[in-house]
Amino acid sequence: MDISIDEARQLGIDVMAKCGLPADHARIVADHLVEAMMVGRAFAGLPRALALAETLKKKGPGGPITTVREDATTALIDGGDTNGYVTSLIGMDKAIALAKASGVGVVAVRNTWYSGRLAYYVERAARQDLIAFHTVNTTARVAPLGGIDRIFGTNPLAFAFPSEREPVVVDFGTSATTWGEVLLRKHTGTPLEEGWAVDEAGAPTLDAASALAGAILPWGEHRGFGLMLVAQIFGILSGSKVVVDDVGDFGFFFLAIDPGRFMDVAEFKRRVGDLAGTVTGSRPAPGGAPIRVPGQGSHAKREAARARGTVPIDEAVYHNILAELGRDSQDTRAGQT
């Protein structure tokens, strides 16, 4: 089913408010979830509101968020166990402010948890004509290359660059699959793919339940594992535990750079746009699809959602959210007409 973007946003706000989040925090979370739905990442959208609600009921809304240390180029922020959607926005915005003033800004956020799509934050910097890098470490569920013990998170990294076209946004995790995907496959009874996971004894498994008791494997052999380590260490620098054994102990790292310190910003954006155009205009493999630049697909989906004014949502999720809010589906629907 489809619901209006406005309704989706209001539902997100209402669920967060019901969990005790202040109005500004509730709006920050809802904006992120709705954006995820608009760019086609349904799983990172309103379904996440229910998972967040569960954690928020245990933890409370968190806070205060404090700046532990700050100078002209760096800042260390303590999230006070506030959710990562809120602390990441604060962290990215701080890095943006530092970079605008000093050319470069590096910000670490500790004592916080789950933050959604990293692309959301770095793209925010790129739309303000800055280059951004952002990485986080997450709950230990992934084994090292050649290993079977859970040491690493699914540890994503993201980069964004301003362009005279849409920003170039690169955002990916460093594990063979995600925890959410394994949970989903368990739920739907679908086998995993080869190379995704091992069971508790370290044997390769295609069974989602065995994988949940075992470990996910890293992506990309030594190169992917190297990046997984990079994300883990930037997380440690930001104040996470060495091995993140619990939700509430992630480390978020943000970097913003002003390209204007190296060349005229308009010229830089023109060249990034030229590169994107060269790539998309180049020959695809015989019989292949046109070539895309990362960030382009999300942008097209977002524009389409904006034009429609609606986002798709799983009907069961929709009704679960209404139930969470203590609303009757019939009433709501009636109220909408």
Place this chain on the structure above:
Amino acid sequence: MDISIDEARQLGIDVMAKCGLPADHARIVADHLVEAMMVGRAFAGLPRALALAETLKKKGPGGPITTVREDATTALIDGGDTNGYVTSLIGMDKAIALAKASGVGVVAVRNTWYSGRLAYYVERAARQDLIAFHTVNTTARVAPLGGIDRIFGTNPLAFAFPSEREPVVVDFGTSATTWGEVLLRKHTGTPLEEGWAVDEAGAPTLDAASALAGAILPWGEHRGFGLMLVAQIFGILSGSKVVVDDVGDFGFFFLAIDPGRFMDVAEFKRRVGDLAGTVTGSRPAPGGAPIRVPGQGSHAKREAARARGTVPIDEAVYHNILAELGRDSQDTRAGQT
């Protein structure tokens, strides 16, 4: 065959001096080549001196190297078409100096070419208790994901982190294979591996000669291609052309961060060491080898070379270098006993 580390270094210096490099530049290049041989990267060692000599004979030694713009956190350096071994050392050292003074340093080097192993530069920063990131774009020989036209270089990226153990050093290219490897396979008549390259018409090929006329493919599907774009854009920021169609137009990007702005440096190094120890001490897959942390293998090889006092070198390469220097092998060998 094996030669002493001292002889290897002197040969490197002599070849570079013969190409007109000033003494300090000749030593910088030779130190890098010898280090590569010590860590087991034979191909990046003295064989490279011959390739460098060929380019230097065409280009001359380059220079002067000038700082175009500099402030407390950033610097832009023009290499004056000097080789990248020299300009990268200057670039990394400038980023190190900026980070020590300001917490973060970002340096771009333009108008320069080929620089060897990126690990060499970032490890230099990590040994001074800094975190480093370094990336370069190189001559266009790699197609975009789904494409067949040469747009990207083999675009490597490298990170290094200080540790109470050896630094953690991650350094890899973003193409399925390297240009050097394809050349080597052509030379030895060995077929390529699947997924490495396409021919001029864009058809997959295992033939090295066809690949040299076609394009290398990117590594790692959308994730690897994303990183290839990241390296390309940081190169563009540093002053390369949008598509690097010639040697002499690379862009080198250096970032150094002082971890002391976020936590006590000794504590950070202890935690990075803890992570490395947790990884290497964790269970390998049943029947598998012990788990390693990137940078560890190179370190062990370097220590072994130091203890032996020698490095291995291909006999033909050794004689080619002597010939380049106009020396008779017999004389040199006699001089050694």
